[in-house]
Amino acid sequence: MMKTQNPIPPKLADQLLAWxxxxxxxxxxxxxxxxxxxxxxxxxxxxxxxxxxxxxxxFLRPFAIKKSxxxxxxxxxxxxxxxxxxxxxxxxxxxxxxxxxxAIGMACSILILLWVQHELSYDRFHTNASxxxxxxxxxxxxxxxxxxxxxxxxxxxxxxxxxATVRLTHQYSxxxxxxxxxxxxxxxxxxxxxxxxxxxxPLIAGNASTALDRADGIVITAAxxxxxxxxxxxxxxxxxxNNGVNFTxxxxxxxxxxxxxxxxxxxxxxxxxxxxxSNLINETWDNFNYYTYIQLSGNVPDxxxxxxxxxxxxxxxxxxxxxxxxxxxxxxxxADIHLYSNLQIxxxxxxxxxxxxxxxxxxxxxxxxxxxxFMNLATARSVPRAKEVGLRKVxxxxxNQLIGQFLGESLIISFLSLxxxxxxxxxxxxxxxxxxxxxxxxxxxxGKLLMWLITIALITGFLSGSYPALFLSGFKPVNMMKAKxxxxxxxxxxxxxxxxxxFAVSVLLLVGTIVVYNQLNFIKNKSLxxxxxxxxxxxxxxxxxxxxxxxxxxxxQNTLTSNYTIISDxxxxxITGTINVQWEGKDPDDQTVIPSIDVDENFIDVFQVQxxxxxxxxxxxxxxxxxxxxxxxxxxxMGMTPDKVIGSRLSFNDSEGSIIGVVKDFNFxxxxxxxxxxxxxxxxxxxxxxxRTPPNSTENxxxxxxxxxxxxxxxxxxxxxxxxxxxENQYRGEQQMGTIFNLFALLAIFIxxxxxxGLSAYTAEQRTREIGIRKVLGASTFxxxxxxxxxxxxxxxLSLLIATPLSWHFMNEWLQDFAYRAEIxxxxxxxxxxxxxxxxxxxxxxxxxxxxxxxxxxxxxxx
Amino acid sequence: MGKEYxxxxxxxxxxxxxxxxxxxxxxxxxxxLKTQANRTVTIGAVHGTVNRLESKGFIRSSLGGATELRGGxxxxxxxxxxxxxxxxxxxxxxxxxxxxxxxxxAINKL
Numbered sequence: 001m002m003k004t005q006n007p008i009p010p011k012l013a014d015q016l017l018a019w020x021x022x023x024x025x026x027x028x029x030x031x032x033x034x035x036x037x038x039x040x041x042x043x044x045x046x047x048x049x050x051x052x053x054x055x056x057x058x059f060l061r062p063f064a065i066k067k068s069x070x071x072x073x074x075x076x077x078x079x080x081x082x083x084x085x086x087x088x089x090x091x092x093x094x095x096x097x098x099x100x101x102x103a104i105g106m107a108c109s110i111l112i113l114l115w116v117q118h119e120l121s122y123d124r125f126h127t128n129a130s131x132x133x134x135x136x137x138x139x140x141x142x143x144x145x146x147x148x149x150x151x152x153x154x155x156x157x158x159x160x161x162x163x164a165t166v167r168l169t170h171q172y173s174x175x176x177x178x179x180x181x182x183x184x185x186x187x188x189x190x191x192x193x194x195x196x197x198x199x200x201x202p203l204i205a206g207n208a209s210t211a212l213d214r215a216d217g218i219v220i221t222a223a224x225x226x227x228x229x230x231x232x233x234x235x236x237x238x239x240x241x242n243n244g245v246n247f248t249x250x251x252x253x254x255x256x257x258x259x260x261x262x263x264x265x266x267x268x269x270x271x272x273x274x275x276x277x278s279n280l281i282n283e284t285w286d287n288f289n290y291y292t293y294i295q296l297s298g299n300v301p302d303x304x305x306x307x308x309x310x311x312x313x314x315x316x317x318x319x320x321x322x323x324x325x326x327x328x329x330x331x332x333x334x335a336d337i338h339l340y341s342n343l344q345i346x347x348x349x350x351x352x353x354x355x356x357x358x359x360x361x362x363x364x365x366x367x368x369x370x371x372x373x374f375m376n377l378a379t380a381r382s383v384p385r386a387k388e389v390g391l392r393k394v395x396x397x398x399x400n401q402l403i404g405q406f407l408g409e410s411l412i413i414s415f416l417s418l419x420x421x422x423x424x425x426x427x428x429x430x431x432x433x434x435x436x437x438x439x440x441x442x443x444x445x446x447g448k449l450l451m452w453l454i455t456i457a458l459i460t461g462f463l464s465g466s467y468p469a470l471f472l473s474g475f476k477p478v479n480m481m482k483a484k485x486x487x488x489x490x491x492x493x494x495x496x497x498x499x500x501x502x503f504a505v506s507v508l509l510l511v512g513t514i515v516v517y518n519q520l521n522f523i524k525n526k527s528l529x530x531x532x533x534x535x536x537x538x539x540x541x542x543x544x545x546x547x548x549x550x551x552x553x554x555x556x557q558n559t560l561t562s563n564y565t566i567i568s569d570x571x572x573x574x575i576t577g578t579i580n581v582q583w584e585g586k587d588p589d590d591q592t593v594i595p596s597i598d599v600d601e602n603f604i605d606v607f608q609v610q611x612x613x614x615x616x617x618x619x620x621x622x623x624x625x626x627x628x629x630x631x632x633x634x635x636x637x638m639g640m641t642p643d644k645v646i647g648s649r650l651s652f653n654d655s656e657g658s659i660i661g662v663v664k665d666f667n668f669x670x671x672x673x674x675x676x677x678x679x680x681x682x683x684x685x686x687x688x689x690x691x692r693t694p695p696n697s698t699e700n701x702x703x704x705x706x707x708x709x710x711x712x713x714x715x716x717x718x719x720x721x722x723x724x725x726x727x728e729n730q731y732r733g734e735q736q737m738g739t740i741f742n743l744f745a746l747l748a749i750f751i752x753x754x755x756x757x758g759l760s761a762y763t764a765e766q767r768t769r770e771i772g773i774r775k776v777l778g779a780s781t782f783x784x785x786x787x788x789x790x791x792x793x794x795x796x797x798l799s800l801l802i803a804t805p806l807s808w809h810f811m812n813e814w815l816q817d818f819a820y821r822a823e824i825x826x827x828x829x830x831x832x833x834x835x836x837x838x839x840x841x842x843x844x845x846x847x848x849x850x851x852x853x854x855x856x857x858x859x860x861x862x863x
Numbered sequence: 864m865g866k867e868y869x870x871x872x873x874x875x876x877x878x879x880x881x882x883x884x885x886x887x888x889x890x891x892x893x894x895x896l897k898t899q900a901n902r903t904v905t906i907g908a909v910h911g912t913v914n915r916l917e918s919k920g921f922i923r924s925s926l927g928g929a930t931e932l933r934g935g936x937x938x939x940x941x942x943x944x945x946x947x948x949x950x951x952x953x954x955x956x957x958x959x960x961x962x963x964x965x966x967x968x969a970i971n972k973l
């Protein structure tokens with residue numbers, strides 16, 4: 001038999017055995033194992049250890065493992081568990097209220113936390129996420145997410161800190177064709193060739209660093225590939241764009257994760273756009289069209305001063321190329337874009353860190369409300385258990401044992417609730433996703449999530465069990481054993497203050513609900529300065545563009561469509577603006593960005609915008625091609641009066657003309673923004689046909705438009721949309737938040753009521769006999785109900801008083817984000833207050849009435 | 864105790880204990896299992912089985928000599944009891960009886 005110099009079996013394995021195995025068997029087991037180990041044939045040490053471990057682990061069988069029931073500790077453990085279980089069963093309705101309330105509260109918190117986690121996870125999955133920044137350019141207060149075409153290259157060449165830059169266009173839409181099947185795509189980006197190097201979206205097929213190199217390459221997502229090619233391999237296949245240009249698939253990306261701020265179906269190479277786009281060809285520095293992302297090498301500017309340094313350098317580079325414009329810059333860390341972006345001309349779909357904070361707060365509040373329920377019911381029900389505790393103490397239980405017992409009981413309940421809560425979450429998740437517009441998933445393989453869940457249950461258990469535990473274990477046994485001991489004072493006060501907190505939270509959420517609802521309604525119904533109803537539009541795709549005259553003739557011939565206008569940008573989608581506007585007496589330092597819309601002579605009539613001075617555009621005036629109409633805000637900025645402004649000269653983007661009219665301000669941007677100055681130009685660019693549909697004939701108008709479209713533009717699919725729908729979509733984020741907020745506010749109130757119900761039931765039960773006596777002595781049912789619910793009503797009123805100023809403060813803060821707000825008024829608090837009071841009365845009286853109606857003979861006889 | 868049945872593996876171990884006479888302890892039984900019956904099992908499995916056999920009353924044990932190889936720990940040596948012998952005998956009788964009742968032809972056909 002070979003022997004190594006120092007054959008010692010793994011110590012850890014022996015320790016494990018010693019810990020788990022019966023002491024009386026240890027000698028023979030270890031003896032056999034050691035002998036076996038030493039007799040093992042010559043092998044590497046790790047192999048021998050492995051074999052040893054294998055045998056050791058096979059000793060973990062029932063016969064060898066310590067029989068733990070022998071210890072006193074486990075006897076007590078089992079006993080406590082049994083008592084806890086019996087207590088749950090003994091008071092089924094209380095237990096139900098407790099567990100249900102806690103479970104609903106936990107389910108809410110879990111749902112919200114899932115959402116919060118998702119919001120916070122945006123864009124962190126890119127390998128170099130912490131080194132990537134988006135450059136934003138500001139002109140005074142006009143803060144945008146876009147930068148000029150030349151800036152990216154300039155920074156890369158002239159700043160050593162910048163290791164890579166990627167430019168991205170705004171989202172385009174185009175028609176794609178595969179095997180004679182056509183697809184209108186709306187989520188297309190043009191991107192620089194190193195896009196996939198900086199943003200590490202995983203590829204299924206193709207090479208990340210070369211996929212966008214060729215100007216006729218196209219990168220599509222897996223979902224798009226499936227739509228186009230089914231199960232066939234997409235790589236290398238041909239896709240035709242806009243009935244003319246062919247692209248070859250050079251990359252297939254996995255579907256874009258929902259926590260990416262860039263959402264797209266197709267990426268096209270910037271070099272394709274660069275063939276025709278003058279901004280790209282000339283690398284211009286004064287036209288702000290592109291989203292620019294920069295990747296820093298090594299040192300991230302983590303302090304304010306470093307960041308200011310870098311921005312200073314960027315400014316210097318910019319100044320060297322473009323000295324006229326006064327542009328300031330900002331760097332947004334990639335991971336902050338989703339939540340902290342509040343810029344104009346930005347990609348849509350951003351979140352708001354304020355909502356994340358609010359919802360995180362709400363989830364905590366709901367959990368607190370649920371915990372309070374539990375505490376309250378447990379404290380209330382502690383009286384009957386006082387005897388049990390007294391007896392335990394007499395027999396010799398120490399205080400920490402009792403605390404352990406009660407904490408253990410609440411932990412059992414909280415974990416039971418957690419189980420139910422998780423099932424609720426699993427069931428409700430699809431509905432929640434529907435409301436929130438997210439694709440959240442709950443994965444139990446996610447260790448972090450499990451940790452969170454267990455932490456929630458532990459905290460809830462400890463929090464809600466702590467008061468009963470400390471409270472009950474602190475009494476003198478003598479007092480407790482005297483059956484009629486009186487609990488009052490601190491117990492009652494504690495319970496009452498919990499109820500007050502609970503309802504204050506509920507009222508807070510209720511007021512929040514009302515304010516949010518009111519504000520969203522206000523935005524929805526606010527007059528925008530033009531009539532947004534019944535406006536239908538079709539984009540001018542393909543041949544429509546070149547057949548404008550034929551199109552107009554066709555539109556005019558049909559009375560359904562004759563009320564039309566052809567414009568460049570829809571009010572909801574206006575993303576252009578320039579500071580290159582000159583007028584007489586303009587302050588040379590003025591850097592106001594002025595957006596413009598190009599319209600035809602029908603615009604003012606169709607949109608029903610009011611002309612306050614001068615006139616609208618007309619074909620009758622041949623010079624109108626170089627004339628302008630401005631809005632009142634623009635007039636105000638120019639410092640002119642209506643009578644002076646008409647006929648004055650205005651130069652817009654270096655083309656001079658005169659102002660012929662002033663229109664009343666209308667909201668051409670989302671209502672978060674106050675009205676900006678606006679210039680209307682006559683027939684410069686045209687992209688969209690807007691038709692005002694006659695009442696109740698929307699269907700017919702669509703049919704008529706479709707016919708015209710098919711005749712003039714057969715190669716492109718017909719698509720239409722409504723202006724008011726578009727506008728509504730802009731507030732979808734707010735609407736979703738509103739709905740979620742409402743939902744959770746209602747749940748919080750429901751949980752509070754659940755608790756109140758339990759508490760009132762308990763009080764009523766306690767006072768059954770008193771009520772019986774009162775009845776015998778002639779008290780009426782009404783006076784009894786009044787007498788029993790008075791205490792609760794007092795508490796709820798107090799919580800109203802506390803919640804009112806708090807909710808006013810919080811909601812006022814929320815409203816500051818809107819340029820147009822429905823101010824908070826007293827009736828909101830009144831509604832919330834009255835609703836809470838009514839709910840309280842209903843909840844409390846259900847139990848109280850049944851007790852008050854009881855035949856006193858019954859209640860007095862028993863016992 | 865007489866009503867206890869023994870399983871196939873238990874029977875094997877029991878037989879080996881008889882065979883090993885004075886040196887029937889866990890590891891020795893495991894080795895014999897390998898050489899005599901070509902069965903490889905973990906040490907824990909052998910211990911589990913002898914433990915069960917002992918509680919059924921088929922074997923009894925005593926602590927034997929310690930060796931350096933075992934780190935100074937003593938062996939637990941097993942010897943068969945009368946009940947164990949009876950159980951073995953009964954098991955063999957049942958089988959022999961059954962074998963005798965099967966015509967040779969029927970086996971060959973299998």
